[in-house]
Amino acid sequence: MTRRELDAAGIRQPAMRAAYRRCRRLNAEHGRTYFLATRLLSPARRPAVHALYGFARWVDDVVDEPARGTDDRERRLGRLDRALRAGLDTGRSDHPILAALVDTVRRHAIDRALFTDFMTSMRMDLTVRDYPDRAALERYVHGSAAVIGLQVLPVLGTVSEVAAAAPYAAELGRAFQLTNFIRDVGEDLDRGRVYLPADELAAFGVDRERLAWCRRHGGPDARVRRALADQVARTKAAYRAAEPGIALLAEASRPCVATAFTLYxxxxxxxxxxxxEVFGSRLAVANSRRLSIGLTAASAATAARVTSGLRLRSGSSSRAGRQRARA
Structure with a gap:
């Protein structure tokens, strides 16, 4: 993490700066789209987003570690959860990732219940292998994704009451997660999981066995294509439902979220x-397209920060003028 970002965020203590840097590395290594979008935030906001992403990624890696059995992963997750609770109780942690997370929660007054819900969904990944219907899947998605949008919201800031923006933030987190479920069908099968509702797949004559057959053969058949087209349509509806919330964010934060919205x-x-073709290599947006969107958004982000700065200075000057007039 750059010294400029840490200084702008008021993070001074060396061990805490190291913790935030570790979270930033996790974001850069594993979340290319999120990392690019985060670069569009003001420097002061970036460390907190890195801390939230780094924590989520760390827990996800614990859950998915292939070399460890379910019992071992459950024990590790339990220790992690206890350390998280202790850190949130005391306001500090010696763990190099939890330290940054706890500091971020304190600085931005993030609701602790969001992390409880997140850990609940992470535990589900240890034992749940498929979801019979949309309602069952949504219980998982709430904790694994919707709460992420709600965690980030206080960092981004809003121009409305937070309660007005919250449903849109949750919906966007949900849209991102549903996109992952479609893109990663093959990889998830390798982990023994299917994150697409069984009843919706069955409407097209698709089940786990048919998906596994497509994984083995490296491509979808006609039934699976129709089932995936239905899932894409449902997910695009989630993006449409989330989009109005971008305008409710602080102006300087909108280019970041708009970029993630577009790229995802x-x-x-x-x-x-x-x-x-989601059963072979992972599909991604071309680097040239990412660069094009990123450059356009960077210009918008710079303009928004300049405008915000001018407004703050103008407001300060006006207040000073009123104080002089009263004197």
Missing amino acids: GEILDRVVESGY
């Missing part, structure tokens, strides 16, 4: 254009 949404376009 375009993963679905790549899925469709490929003929729903």
